[in-house]
Amino acid sequence: MMIPTSVLQELLEAQPQLRSQMYFKSSLTALSHAMEDQVLAGTDRPLVIACFQRERFYRQEAHRYLRIADITPHVYVLAAPETDFKNASGVHETIAFSPEDGLSQEWHLVVIGQEYAVCLICREHLQIAGKGQLPHMDQSRRFEGIWTFDRQVSCTAAELLLYRISQYRPELQDRNQHLLETVVRPAFSGSPLVHPSPFADRLVTYLQASQYRQLKAYRQIAAQELKERLINSMTSAIRRSLNADQVLSVAVQELGQALECDRCMLYQCQAADKTAVIQYEFVQPGQHSLKGQAWPLERNPWFIQAVKQEEWVYIEAATADPRLKRLKAFGNRVAEIGLHSLLMVPMFYQGRLLGIVELHHTDPLEPYRWSDSDIALVEAIATQVGIALIQAQAYAELEDLNQQLEALERTRSNLIAITGHELRTPLSTIQVCLESLANEPDMPPEVQQVMLSTALTDSERLRKLVQDFLTLSRLESGRVEWHTEALSLQECVDLALSSIKTRSQPGALPEIAVEIPEDLSLVQADGEWLVEVLSKLLDNACKFTTPPGEIRIRGRETDAQTIEVTLADTGRGIEPDRLEIVFERFYQEEGALRRTTGGTGLGLAICRQIVHHLGGKIWAESPGKDRGSTFHFTLPSAIAQVRAMRQRNRRQEVS
Ligand code: ADP
Secondary structure, eight states, X not given: OOOOSOHHHHHHHHSTTOXXXXXXXXXXXXXXXXXXXXXXXXXXXXXXXXXXXXXHHHHHXXXXXXXXXXXXXXXXXXEEOSSSOOSEESSSEEEEOOTTSGGXXXXXXXXXXXXXXXXEEEEEEOOOOOTTSOOOOGGGOEEEEEEEOOHHHHHHHHHHHHHHHHHHOGGGHHHHHHHIIIIIHHHXXXXXXXXXXXXXXXXXXXXXXXXXXXXXXXXXHHHHHHHHHHHHHHHHHHHHOOOHHHHHHHHHHHHHHHHTOSEEEEEEOOTTOSEXXXXXXXXXXXXXXXXXXXXXXXXXXXXXXXXXXXXXEEESSGGGOGGGGGOHHHHHHHHHTTOOEEEEEEEEETTEEEEEEEEEEOOSSSOOOOOHHHHHHHHHXXXXXXXXXXXXHHHHHHHHHHHHHHHHHHHHHHHHHHIIIIIHHHHHHHHHHHHHHHHOTTOOHHHHHHHHHHHHHHHHHHHHHHHHHHHHHHHHXXXXXXXXXXEOHHHHHHHHXXXXXXXXXXXXSOEEEEEOOTXXXXXXXXXXXXXXXXHHHHHHHHHTOOTTOEEEEEEEEEETTEEEEEEEEOSSOOOGGGTTGGGSTXXXXXXXXXXXXXXXXXXXXXXXXXXXXXXXXXXXXXSXXXXXXXXXXXXXXXXXXXXXXXXXXHHHHHO
16 A cells, blocks of 8 residues: 655645645754653653654664553554554554555654543755755755644544554554544644643753754764865875975874864884984974984883884873883983873884874873874874885985996996097007008108007006906906905005106106104005005196196105095096096096096095095095095094904903
């Protein structure tokens, strides 16, 4: 049986003076519950007819209707079945109507007693969620209809519903007729509600409860909104900038302000770190700042717990934590900064600790309790911060890789230029000279002499290039055996000087001055390689300093462990942005093709490899073009080595 018409419509036609009104679902729930409680509080045994639209709505109230059925035998419950709701005569009558029936859109409750009569006859106002409207929520459901204590209206509504019930369940027709005659019609002219108090009390209670629910919902929405705002500002900071510094500063400020904590700090660390430097911090005015300070991790029980459990740690009364009893120094530090309540959230990426977000409260009288939503918010921010950190790391690695690629590319193109020029030019010169000598037997002896010496010079150039190649590749591959010993710097400089002097034309070299104090400590080095470094630097200084320039070689002790050697010339100098690049393989300022001075571009790369292997550093300084250059390198002092050896021996003797 399916009746498409509306009971509300029928009531409005029967009582044309009525004006329907709009009710939100929560108001109808409150009214219905108050009406039901009025029945439960009375002794009237009234007729109760309730129409629930769907079975699931009735199921929520089923227990209450069992209690109502205990009070009165005249209870009818109507609903559209979804599972097992059916026509039945049990503790009360149940009437199942088709889901397509008009009643499935309606919410009715009619109570007809001797002391009062009341009815609620409503139809759902169906809204189609369109653009700009709220999505369909249970609380936004609205109903249009009549709620009244008017006896005539209530009795008319009862008649209409009893008539329907007889149509759905004809077997109840006689009983319904009897109810009409004995309960409904006599009530038609009865008195209005005599004792409204249970109804009013209940109504107020329900309204209050719904107000509390609403407040709670507002708070949840506000917390959610705060969380979304913070996460949005973090995500947009991450999108705007690859600069982790900027993103993390924003994060710590926003979080500290939003959660109104006394101190919020963020630091990068690894699980095995002993301490972490506080890099980012928000502090309320007047609070102790920890920015730039080392924060203990190794003996920090909360850090250990957070890392072990890979989860947040929340301590309400930090100073009362029994673990601090065994950790005096850490306990003192906690007391010193006035830390009383703490929330620590670790940031992990693929099981690796990236850092910690830490929030402090410092009021000793009021331990702070972080709510679940606060913790969820800090966790959400920590996730975003983790993303920023990973992104920044990836970016730094990418930049590093890029630089390596650029250097490789420079090396590659330099190598092509070098092989093109430095190898082919001398080879073709040698070839031309030898061909001429072979094909022209009448060549005058002086010309033959020039041809031969040109071929010899160029084959020497070739030999040097091949030798430098081999030296650098031996050094880079680690195939060199180092024989370090205590050496006199003066002696090594003399060897380098004599080698350059024998190789140069008299008068072609600039003035060379050596300033090495007689009492300078011995250096700890491999003599052969140290002379190689000195020769190469000296060679360059001579190459790039035309007479009457001068070269000065100095040696000095910078501290008890280190000796610094400098070779300063007054030659063509180096531009400030080239001071580091000159040490790259195959770097030549004018490019291999245009150079007049000869050379391979490998000399300084070889020097850097040797000095590093000997435990020192090498660098260049220059005030700029045509203003001379100074090359510095350091070596360990032999005295420091001897001292260290003696100490080692003494320790061994003691043990
Ligand atoms: P090269 O065999 O070309 O000299 P190096 O590796 O020794 O190779 O030097 C690389 C480049 O560094 C040189 O080509 C030159 O541009 C620059 N350079 C090295 N020493 C000096 C110096 N004393 N004065 C100016 N420029 C120098």
